[in-house]
Each structure stands twice: as C-alpha cells, then as structure tokens.
Amino acid sequence: MRIASVAVSNMKALGDRLFDYCVPEKLRNTVRPGAFVLIGFGKADKRTKGIVFSLRDGEPERKLKPIYAVLDNSALLSDEAMKIAEYVTKRCFCTYYDAARLLIPYGCDFNVEETVSALPQENGAAPMSPLEEEIYRYVSEKERVAVTALLDSFGDSARMVLGTLRSKGYITTDADVKQNVGDLLVRLVSIAVDGKTLAEILKSKRTGARQAALLEYLKEHGESSVKEVCYMTGASAAAVNGYIKKGVLSARLEQVYRLPKITESESPAEIVLNDEQQAAFEGILSKEGFSPSLLYGVTGSGKTHIYLKLCEHAVNSGKTAIVLMPEIALTSQVITRFYRVFGRKIAIIHSALSAGERADEWKRLKNGDAVIAVGTRSAIFAPVSNVGVIIIDEEQEHTYKSEMTPRYSARDVALFRGKYNKCPVVFSSATPSVATYSKAASGAYGLYKLTKRFNGEPLPSVTVVDMREEQSKGNTGIISEKLYDEIAGNLKRGEQTLLFLNRRSYNWFISCRNCGNAVTCPKCSISLTYHSENRRLMCHHCGYSTEFTEVCPTCGKKALKFFGTGTQKVVSELELLFPDARIMRLDADSTVRKNSHDEILSAFAAGEADILVGTQMIAKGLDFPRVTLAAVLLADFTIYSDDYKANEKTFAQITQVIGRAGRAELSGRAIVQTYAPDNRVLNLAVSQNYEAFYKEEIELRKKLTYPPYCDICQMTFESEREALAREAAEAVANECVTVRATKYPDMPLIGLGPSQARVLKVNNVYKYKLVLKCRINKDLCDLAESAASWFDGEKRFQDVLMSVEYNPENIA
Ligand code: ADP
Ligand code: ZN
Numbered sequence: 001m002r003i004a005s006v007a008v009s010n011m012k013a014l015g016d017r018l019f020d021y022c023v024p025e026k027l028r029n030t031v032r033p034g035a036f037v038l039i040g041f042g043k044a045d046k047r048t049k050g051i052v053f054s055l056r057d058g059e060p061e062r063k064l065k066p067i068y069a070v071l072d073n074s075a076l077l078s079d080e081a082m083k084i085a086e087y088v089t090k091r092c093f094c095t096y097y098d099a100a101r102l103l104i105p106y107g108c109d110f111n112v113e114e115t116v117s118a119l120p121q122e123n124g125a126a127p128m129s130p131l132e133e134e135i136y137r138y139v140s141e142k143e144r145v146a147v148t149a150l151l152d153s154f155g156d157s158a159r160m161v162l163g164t165l166r167s168k169g170y171i172t173t174d175a176d177v178k179q180n181v182g183d184l185l186v187r188l189v190s191i192a193v194d195g196k197t198l199a200e201i202l203k204s205k206r207t208g209a210r211q212a213a214l215l216e217y218l219k220e221h222g223e224s225s226v227k228e229v230c231y232m233t234g235a236s237a238a239a240v241n242g243y244i245k246k247g248v249l250s251a252r253l254e255q256v257y258r259l260p261k262i263t264e265s266e267s268p269a270e271i272v273l274n275d276e277q278q279a280a281f282e283g284i285l286s287k288e289g290f291s292p293s294l295l296y297g298v299t300g301s302g303k304t305h306i307y308l309k310l311c312e313h314a315v316n317s318g319k320t321a322i323v324l325m326p327e328i329a330l331t332s333q334v335i336t337r338f339y340r341v342f343g344r345k346i347a348i349i350h351s352a353l354s355a356g357e358r359a360d361e362w363k364r365l366k367n368g369d370a371v372i373a374v375g376t377r378s379a380i381f382a383p384v385s386n387v388g389v390i391i392i393d394e395e396q397e398h399t400y401k402s403e404m405t406p407r408y409s410a411r412d413v414a415l416f417r418g419k420y421n422k423c424p425v426v427f428s429s430a431t432p433s434v435a436t437y438s439k440a441a442s443g444a445y446g447l448y449k450l451t452k453r454f455n456g457e458p459l460p461s462v463t464v465v466d467m468r469e470e471q472s473k474g475n476t477g478i479i480s481e482k483l484y485d486e487i488a489g490n491l492k493r494g495e496q497t498l499l500f501l502n503r504r505s506y507n508w509f510i511s512c513r514n515c516g517n518a519v520t521c522p523k524c525s526i527s528l529t530y531h532s533e534n535r536r537l538m539c540h541h542c543g544y545s546t547e548f549t550e551v552c553p554t555c556g557k558k559a560l561k562f563f564g565t566g567t568q569k570v571v572s573e574l575e576l577l578f579p580d581a582r583i584m585r586l587d588a589d590s591t592v593r594k595n596s597h598d599e600i601l602s603a604f605a606a607g608e609a610d611i612l613v614g615t616q617m618i619a620k621g622l623d624f625p626r627v628t629l630a631a632v633l634l635a636d637f638t639i640y641s642d643d644y645k646a647n648e649k650t651f652a653q654i655t656q657v658i659g660r661a662g663r664a665e666l667s668g669r670a671i672v673q674t675y676a677p678d679n680r681v682l683n684l685a686v687s688q689n690y691e692a693f694y695k696e697e698i699e700l701r702k703k704l705t706y707p708p709y710c711d712i713c714q715m716t717f718e719s720e721r722e723a724l725a726r727e728a729a730e731a732v733a734n735e736c737v738t739v740r741a742t743k744y745p746d747m748p749l750i751g752l753g754p755s756q757a758r759v760l761k762v763n764n765v766y767k768y769k770l771v772l773k774c775r776i777n778k779d780l781c782d783l784a785e786s787a788a789s790w791f792d793g794e795k796r797f798q799d800v801l802m803s804v805e806y807n808p809e810n811i812a
Contacts, residue, residue, distance in 0.1 A: 002057055004031055004067060006050040007085075007096030008041055013405070014792040014802065016095040018053050022064040030070040031055070034077030036110060038069040038175055044163055047114040047175035051100045053082060071110045071177055076366075077103055078385060080420055087416050090781065093788070093804040094406035102406060103381045107181030107359025114147040116162060116171045126168040135161050136170050144174070181355045185253040189240060190223035191215065192250035201248060210235045211243075218249070226251075257360040257369075260348050262339045263332065263602060271309050271341065277302050280448035281309050284389075284426055287446070290419045294395075294440040295428040297450025298459060298688070299659025300623075303393070303428050304334060305454070308341055310389045310426065311372050315345065319388025319423070320371045324379055324410055326397035328352050331375065332598050333623055334393075338374055349375030349382060352597065377402060380410040380417070387421040390414045396433035396652055401809040409807070430659060431652035431690060434645075434697050435708045441694075453663075460630070460661040460668035462686045466677040467634070477573050478565040478633050483671050484577065486629050491581055491610055495666065496626045499574075499613045500657045501567055501633040504587040505529040505538065508564030512552035519553060519560065525761040531589065532568045542763040570613050570633065578611075586614035619656040625664030631671040632657050635682055643810055644706045647681045651693050654685035705750065705773055707807065713772040713784055714808045716757065719800040722766040728791070728800040729754030729768040735787045736772070744783060749774050757812040769812045776806050 005018040021039055023031045031037065031052060039050045049071070077085075081103040088099040101109065118140040128136060135158060139145050151158055165171045191198060198219065202212055214235035218224060226240055243249040273281055284293050284306075297303045311321040323338070325331045328350050338346045347361040347370035364370040366383040373382030377400055380390075392400065392414055400410040411427070418425035427436050427445070440447035453459065465480045475481065478501075490497050509527035511518040519528050521539035528537040530548055538545040550558045565573070567587050574583050584600055591597045597617075604612050605624055612618055632654055643649070654672055662668020672686060684693040702709050715732060719725040733754050740747055750773040757767035774780050784804050791802050 001059060002028060002031075002055060003060055003064065004037075004052045005054045005056075006037065006039060006052055006067070007100055008039065009049040009097045011095045011097060013094050013098075014788055016097075018096055019050075020060060020064055021050075021067045022060065023055070024066045027067055027070060030073075031067055032075065033079070034075055034082050036071040036076065037067045038071060038112065038177060039067055040065055040173075044159055045166075045173065047112060047173060049097075049110060049112050051077065051085075051097060053086070053096065053100075068175075069177075071112075076108060078383065080385065080417070081381075081383065083420060084381065084413060084416060088406055088408050088413070091412065091806060092406040092408050093784075093806075098406050102378070102408065103383070105355070105358045105362045107179070107355040108362065109180050110177050111180055113176040115144045115174050115176055116147060116150065116166075117144045117174065118171055119169060121170065128165075128168070128170070132161055132165055132168075132170075136165060139171055144176075146176070147173075181359050183255045184258055184356065184360070186256050187226045187251055188223050188254050189218065189226055189229065189244065189249045189251045191218050191248070193248055198248075211239050214239060214243075215248075255363075257364055258354070258356045259344065260353050260357045260361065262348075263336055263598075271305060271312060273305065273309060274302070274454065276450050276452065277306050277309075280450060281306050281313075283446060283448045284310065284424050285313065287424070289422040290425070291423075291446060292415060292418060292425045292427065292439070292444075293446030293448060294432055294436055295426050295448050295450070296432055296437070296440070296690075297428070297430060298453060299430045299656065300453040300455065300457075300663045301430075301450035302454040303430075303450065304337060307391050307393070307426075307428075308337065310391065310424075311338070312341065314388025314423075315342070315371055317388055319386050320365075320384035321373070321389045321391070322379060322382050322384065322387060322414075322417075323372065323374045323391045324393060324400070324414070325374070325376055326394045326399045327617060328376055328597055332601065335374055338372065342372055345370055346372045346374050347382070349373055349379040351376065351378075352595065377410045380413045387417060387423050389424050389426065390418055391426045391428060393428050395427035395429050395436055396431060396648065398809045403809075405803075407805050407808070429652075431648075431655045434648050434694060434701065437694050438698060438708045455664060457662055457667050459688055460658055460670040462658055462670045462672060462688075464677050464682070464686055465671060465673045467673050467675050477577075478570055478673075479573060479577060480671075480673055483631055483673065486631075486669060486671060487578065487581075487611065490629050491578060493628075495628040496604070496607070496609075496624060497611045497629040497631070498618055498624075498627050498657070498660050499570065499611060499631050499633055500615070500619050500653075501565070501570055501613070502615055502637045502653070503564070503566040503634075504568070504589055504615050505540070505566040506532045506568040507562040507566055510537070510560050510562055512555060512557065512559050513561050514557040514559040515552060515555035517552065517554040523761070523764045525759060529566065530562060532572065533589070541759065565633075567613050567615060574611060574613070581611055582609040583611045583613065584609040586612060586617050588615070588617075591617075616653070619653060619660070622660060623663055624660070626666070627661055627663070628666045628668050629670070630657050630659075630661040630668065631673065633673055635672050635674040635679075636676055644701070644704070645810075647693075647697055647700075650679075650681050651685045651690070654682065655688065655690075658686075658688070710748075710750070710773040711776040711780075712807050712811070713774050713776070713780065714805045714812060715770040715772075715784075715787075716803050716805075716812050717754075717768045717770075717800050718765050718803075720765055721799075722760075724797070724800055725766045725768045726754065728797045728802065729770050731794070731797070732787050732791050732802070733770050735790050736770075736783060739783050739786055744779050747774070747779055747783070749780075758810075767812060771811060 002023040004021050004023050006021050033052050033054055035052045037050050041048050085100040089096050213233040217233050244251050314321040347365045373379050402408050414425050439445040465482050470480045487497055507530050509518050521544050524541045526541050531538050535548050536545045537548050550560050552560055571585050586600050658670040661670050717725045717728040752771040754768050754770045757769050
C-alpha cells in the first residue's frame with residue numbers, strides 16, 4: 001500500500017507532526033510530494049487541506065484514512081520547495097503546513113468548505129432522534145449544505161449529530177474547493193475551415209460586411225482574442241459565437257497574466273562596471289558551487305549596478321536569480337533599474353501587489369517566463385529553479401526577519417537555497433551587520449569592498465549639532481539653528497532636503513501637568529500618541545484610538561501636555577518656519593493607501609516638493625539626484641535602546657541618512673542632531689569609520705557573550721493572567737535546567753530570566769520571556785523541543801501561549 005506523510009492545516013505548533021494517510025488506487029498517479037490534498041481529520045473526519053511531504057510503500061500498523069482528492073492539478077511545490085519547508089519547520093517552531101504555505105502565494109492556495117448532503121433513507125435504517133431527524137430534513141431539502149452554515153443555524157453541538165447521522169448512513173460529507181484567486185483567461189478564436197470553404201463563406205450573400213471583416217481579420221492576423229477582433233472590425237460577440245457554433249471558427253481559453261505596473265524611464269543601457277566593481281563581480285563568481293560573500297561598499301558606490309551584472313551573468317548561463325530588498329519603498333526605484341535591463345524577465349514579489357498580481361508573478365516565475373525574482377522578504381521563496389545567484393541588499397535590515405509566524409529569517413533561507421543550488425549568495429551593505437562582517441573577517445565569507453562613490457564625489461560632510469545647546473539658547477523646536485540655515489539655503493538654490501526621524505505620529509507621549517500621569521492605552525502598557533490628522537490619541541501596539549480632548553483621563557483636569565516630536569509635528573514646525581516650502585511626509589500613517597508609497601516617492605523625485613520628512617522608510621537606498629542635504633533630527637532613539645544591537649543600528653542608520661545626500665553631480669551635506677554629541681558610536685558613524693566601529697563592537701560582544709559569540713533562543717509566554725504567564729516561564733526555565741543536567745551536562749548554555757517582556761502588556765495579554773544564550777545545534781533544538789512538549793502536557797498552563805524563536809531580531 002502507498003502511504004503519504006501529510007502536513008495538516010490549522011494545527012497548533014506544539015505537537016504538530018506529519019500524519020499518515022493511504023493513497024487510494026485511483027489517486028496513485030496524482031498524489032506526489034508537494035501535492036495539496038483533501039483529507040479528513042480527527043474523530044469528526046473534518047474535511048481539511050493537507051500537503052503531502054513524502055510517500056512510501058508498506059503495510060501500515062493501523063487502519064489509515066484515505067486521501068480524498070488532489071487539489072492542485074499542476075505541481076505547485078517543487079522538491080526544493082519541500083526541502084525549504086522542512087528546514088523552516090525545524091528552525092521556526094511552526095507547523096509543517098504553515099511552513100509549506102510560505103512557498104505559494106495566497107492567490108494559488110485553496111479554500112476548502114466542508115459540505116454535507118443527504119443519502120436516500122432506506123428501509124430498516126437505524127432510527128433517528130428528533131434533533132437528528134430535524135437536521136436530516138434540513139439537509140435533504142437542499143442538495144449540498146455548507147457545514148459552517150448548518151452550524152450557524154443549529155449551534156456547534158450539531159457537529160456531533162452530523163457524526164451520528166453519517167455513521168447511521170443518512171448523510172455523506174464532502175467539500176467544495178476553490179482556488180483563492182482564479183486564473184485570468186481570455187478567449188482566443190481562429191479560423192477552423194480550409195481556404196476554399198472560407199472563400200465560399202466570404203462570397204456568400206448571407207455574409208454581412210462586418211462578418212466578412214471579422215473573417216478577413218482572422219485570416220490575416222491568425223489567432224486573436226475575441227475582444228480584439230470585435231474591437232478592430234466592429235463585429236459583435238454574437239457573430240463570433242455563431243461562427244464557433246457552425247464550426248467556422250474554433251475557440252480556446254488562454255491564461256493572461258496580471259502584470260504589476262512598473263514606472264519606466266530611459267532606454268536600456270549596457271552595464272559597464274568600473275575597476276572596483278569589476279573586481280568585486282569577478283571575486284563573487286570566482287568560486288565554484290555554494291559561496292557566500294559580503295559586498296561591502298559605501299553608499300552610492302554602485303552596489304546595485306553589480307547586482308544587475310550578476311543577474312545578467314546568471315541569466316546568460318541559463319540560470320535564475322533572486323534579489324531581496326529590505327522595504328517596498330526601495331523596490332520601485334530598483335525595479336525600474338532592473339526593468340530597464342531585463343524587461344518582464346523580472347517578476348516582482350511584495351505585499352503591495354494585489355492577490356491576483358502576486359499569484360500571476362509567481363506563476364510567471366514558476367513556468368520560466370520570468371527568471372529574476374525581485375522583491376522584499378518573501379521573495380526568498382520565489383518558485384525559481386536552478387538558481388544562479390541570490391542577492392540580499394542592505395543585509396543588516398531587521399525586515400528580513402518575519403515578525404509573524406513562521407518567524408523565518410530570509411537571510412538563513414537564502415543560505416539554505418544557496419547550498420541547495422550550489423550558487424553564490426551575496427550579502428550587501430554599506431553597514432554590514434556585525435555577525436556578517438565577522439564571517440567575512442574570519443574568511444568564512446568572501447569579502448569584496450567598494451571604497452569610492454561612483455560619481456567620484458566624497459561622502460557628504462557631516463556636522464553634529466548638540467541639542468542641549470539649542471535648548472539653552474531657548475530653541476525648543478526640533479530644527480536647530482544650523483539646520484534652519486542649511487534648509488533655507490537649499491530652498492533658495494532649489495535643491496531638495498531629506499529629514500529623518502524615527503518616530504511617527506505627532507509626539508511621543510502625553511502626560512498631565514496636574515496629576516503627572518501619562519496617558520496610556522487601556523489595553524497595553526504603552527503611552528498613547530497624538531495624531532494631528534484625525535485628532536485622535538492612538539496606540540501603536542493594538543490600534544486602540546480615542547478622540548483627543550485636553551482632559552486628563554486620570555484626574556479630570558484640562559491639563560494635558562505633549563512631549564517629544566514625531567513626524568507629524570515636524571511638518572507643522574516646518575510649515576511655520578518655511579511657509580513657502582513644499583513639504584511631504586512618508587511614514588506608516590501617510591502610506592496606508594495602496595501605491596501611496598510610490599506616489600509620494602515619485603512626486604518627490606519629480607521635484608514636486610522641497611522637503612521630505614520621514615521615518616526609516618526614507619533612510620535607505622533611495623537615489624534622488626537633487627537631494628543635497630540630509631539630516632537625522634534626533635539620533636538618540638537608537639543610541640539609548642536597550643537592545644544588544646543598538647550600536648550596530650545607530651551606526652547603520654546614521655550612515656544611511658548621510659548616504660542619501662549628494663549622490664549625483666551636486667555634492668551633499670549631512671547634519672546629525674543629538675543630546676549625546678560625545679557618544680562613541682555616533683562619532684564613528686559621523687566619521688564613517690565602519691572598521692573601527694566593528695573592532696570595538698566585536699570586542700564588546702565577546703566580553704558580554706552576545707552574537708556572534710553565541711546564538712539566542714528566546715521563549716515567550718503569553719496569558720491574560722500575568723501571574724500565570726510568569727509561572728509558566730519559571731516552570732519551563734526549571735524544566736530546561738533539568739533536561740540539560742540529565743541529558744546534556746556539557747552543553748554551553750546561559751539562561752537569562754524569566755523576566756517581563758520589554759512591553760509587558762499588549763491588548764490585555766501579558767508576556768514573559770526566557771532567554772537562552774546558546775549554540776543552535778541538534779542538542780539545543782532537542783532541549784527546546786522537549787521543554788516545549790513538557791509544557792504542552794501541563795494542564796495548568798493550558799491558557800498560556802508558548803512560542804520559541806531562534807535568534808530573534810529583537811529580544812522581546
Ligand atoms: P549603491 O547601490 O551602492 O548605493 P548605486 O548602484 O545606486 O549605488 O549607484 C549610485 C549611482 O551611480 C547610481 O545613480 C548609478 O546609476 C550610478 N552608477 C553606479 N555604477 C555605475 C556604472 N558602472 N555605470 C554607470 N552608472 C553607475
Ligand atoms: Zn494598546
């Protein structure tokens with residue numbers, strides 16, 4: 001008998017595994033690894049989706065349920081895709097199914113609706129209870145009833161009744177399955193008769209002028225879409241159908257792709273590299289097989305140009321390529337550059353596309369119409385085979401780590417795919433992560449440097465402004481005197497300015513001058529911020545919002561005061577200081593509409609504004625030739641965050657902002673405002689000395705045992721009852737200690753906590769964490785898994801959600 005190991009949808013992560021099903025004879029040829037199948041699960045044999053992971057032949061130990069149907073008629077998941085899914089399952093503590101689902105877009109996935117229908121009631125059938133009878137009658141009156149609809153009418157207990165009705169032979173269960181987004185099809189017609197017959201039809205008196213035009217058009221142009229022929233000849237669709245019926249024309253359906261819009265500019269240019277770029281390009285390709293490398297080049301040195309060349313090389317060798325960008329805001333500029341060279345050989349993958357576009361871009365890659373996948377994090381799962389190069393731009397960015405289950409790291413998946421395809425994997429940055437740079441420094445990764453800007457200009461000159469002095473001079477705003485002068489100069493010369501601030505909304509927090517209490521979210525341990533656009537106080541964690549009145553919710557006095565400046569307030573300050581300037585804002589609030597990102601950026605690029613204010617969205621990668629001034633309005637946010645990566649992030653952020661200015665003929669200036677002008681990291685960033693920064697930072701990491709000197713395994717425990725979350729964390733900590741002592745006494749392991757998460761309460765749920773400094777290997781995974789399954793067996797923690805994450809982007 002053929003047995004399939006199947007990943008089942010909608011499982012809990014703890015305790016998930018592959019389940020065995022038997023493959024019925026009629027499905028023997030269509031059930032293959034990677035197939036989406038319809039199965040029954042649990043006592044109620046609930047119809048649900050599954051994905052086949054592997055097949056074997058043998059005799060099962062107990063009776064197996066059959067696979068009912070195969071849902072996808074073309075193989076959606078390749079062998080490589082299944083390998084990636086297995087890898088993600090192990091590394092991300094998620095279900096097999098959720099891992100596999102990463103590999104296809106939502107639009108290609110299936111929606112399964114469980115249905116029941118009545119069987120004819122035969123003589124002698126077992127008697128029914130009144131409720132059974134009622135439900136049976138309800139089902140008999142319709143041909144097929146969706147189980148969800150039935151449960152809506154009869155309540156959840158009806159599920160049991162369905163079970164008995166089925167076992168008594170009164171009803172049968174089935175399922176309606178449809179793909180979330182269907183293919184977009186066009187109808188094509190062509191002439192189906194020989195030339196002589198056609199000539200006769202054309203001559204016939206009964207053939208009207210428009211009908212003749214229709215046939216002449218098809219005779220001349222061959223197969224065409226119905227829409228096109230009707231448009232060009234004025235013939236009606238009815239006329240076309242008439243000819244199809246008579247067999248004069250034949251018709252077929254063809255899939256057309258929904259292509260995302262790409263802003264085009266300039267004509268294709270041949271990619272010619274300068275000497276430094278050429279050396280890096282050749283270095284990256286110099287090794288056979290899997291070879292990771294770091295492309296470390298200052299901003300504006302032409303890293304993107306090397307990506308183009310690497311992709312061209314891959315395509316010319318009959319291979320494919322994957323290019324990852326950290327943010328959607330960046331992709332449109334880069335996509336335009338790729339499009340200019342490769343046209344629609346590129347496919348775009350990011351979340352701003354419609355479900356149909358995403359599905360179709362995915363299919364174009366899958367069937368080889370497109371060979372270069374360009375996109376954000378999820379593009380690492382692009383269905384390309386025979387990959388020739390994988391490129392990760394701005395590799396240090398936190399956006400490569402998913403914040404949703406499965407919490408995969410696109411960087412790790414890139415390495416996995418690099419090994420599978422035996423190809424180069426290029427990590428690229430002007431400010432590499434300490435972890436990646438240490439790999440390059442030790443020789444584990446190749447290291448290629450670009451030291452000069454392509455335009456030959458020096459990097460912008462940077463001025464640090466001490467905001468404490470501004471305050472003592474009586475300037476309480478966010479624009480220092482120096483910055484004011486520079487912006488004024490830029491406005492006069494018609495040059496553009498970028499102002500960066502890592503806080504959206506109007507302010508940071510609000511407190512009461514009477515009672516001193518801060519206004520916090522009722523559901524989270526977080527301050528509310530004011531949004532001037534809708535005049536509401538909002539919580540950035542749970543989305544709670546309330547209308548703003550000046551009355552303090554604690555003491556009732558009209559005494560609320562704003563503290564700190566967010567991007568919305570920056571814009572109001574600028575409007576007062578520079579009433580004639582044209583100002584735009586780019587942050588999570590100004591880009592809620594689809595395409596608004598692109599619209600703001602292209603308007604700014606077209607010179608429709610003088611100043612662009614924004615959050616990290618504007619700090620990276622953007623290439624605006626007319627920007628000559630870039631400023632960090634307040635560098636202190638990242639400096640003072642308590643994350644072990646704080647220094648690395650400060651360095652990267654300042655470097656990136658500086659890198660936005662003076663990228664073309666005009667040379668640039670940068671300003672960094674801070675209350676900590678003596679901070680070491682800040683000064684190293686200002687002098688653009690990455691290597692000195694790296695040396696100091698790696699020493700610090702070693703002394704404190706942080707990555708790359710260890711890995712981190714983080715366990716979190718969430719519950720609506722704070723005490724329970726804490727107890728669970730303590731209990732699992734003890735369990736880890738026990739398992740280690742008995743099974744792995746030599747395992748290097750430092751436990752921190754349990755302690756409260758940085759934000760203790762979100763949406764009325766409390767979170768505690770347990771942090772293990774460790775080495776991720778099989779033993780450690782075993783330890784984490786056995787602690788997790790022990791926890792799963794503890795009834796008292798039933799209402800606590802435990803999650804495990806390896807090397808989280810931020811410690812919770
Ligand atoms: P990076 O990605 O390192 O920030 P870019 O690739 O965006 O740098 O290059 C900066 C600017 O220099 C861009 O406007 C780019 O078009 C131009 N440039 C870089 N390399 C070349 C090259 N080899 N030929 C022509 N223009 C180049
Ligand atoms: Zn909240």
